[in-house]
């Protein structure tokens with residue numbers, strides 16, 4: 756039996772065909788199995804993502820940053836204002852807003868903008884006390900409610916946040932800055948009025964060139980400062 760006879764025999768051709776069919780079937784099985792595994796993994800990931808979103812909703816957290824929702828922070832602030840009045844301790848709020856956030860989104864993508872928000876949220880949480888409350892206020896703005904904190908102390912924290920932000924590597928190729936506005940609770944003042952004054956101070960900081968912190972002094976703050984100055 757020579758080699759030429761073997762390769763041209765019908766039995767050999769049939770064997771080759773069988774091997775080919777088996778190899779193709781194996782490849783197909785492998786392909787469908789891998790695809791099924793990938794689909795399974797994607798489904799598991801999106802289920803985990805969905806349950807995180809649902810958990811955050813149920814626990815009154817901002818879906819992106821995990822900070823308090825604006826609604827939950829307002830409830831906490833109302834309770835803190837009542838406590839501050841009852842025990843006579845100061846309470847302040849700080850409003851911090853990313854400068855030119857619109858442009859960051861435009862130049863880098865919304866995904867990078869989201870990462871900046873999350874990074875800032877983590878930084879603010881790490882730099883504040885457990886008794887402070889922080890929320891995503893709107894767009895690129897955060898609001899901090901600071902019990903037992905005077906306007907001067909709130910501005911000190913605002914400056915610390917501003918400095919830390921300008922040094923943090925939140926963007927790969929650039930630095931970002933924030934502007935900060937602060938206000939301290941006056942007697943009989945509502946939370947809405949207090950936050951409006953902090954937002955006014957923030958707008959003032961924006962119009963003075965951004966990357967700075969400013970406080971809104973109420974008539975009471977001015978009186979308090981004057982009393983300190985004259986020693987009365």
Ligand SMILES: Nc1nc2c(ncn2[C@@H]2O[C@H](COP(=O)(O)OP(=O)(O)OP(=O)(O)O)[C@@H](O)[C@H]2O)c(=O)[nH]1
Nearest residue numbers: 852853854855856857858860865866868869894895
């Ligand atoms: N990536 C991202 N962007 C958001 C989100 N929410 C709001 N924005 C964007 O934030 C931007 C808000 O920009 P502004 O606060 O007006 O800031 P700006 O005018 O760019 O800058 P300033 O004048 O310095 O405040 C808008 O472009 C919104 O689309 C979010 O959840 N993720």
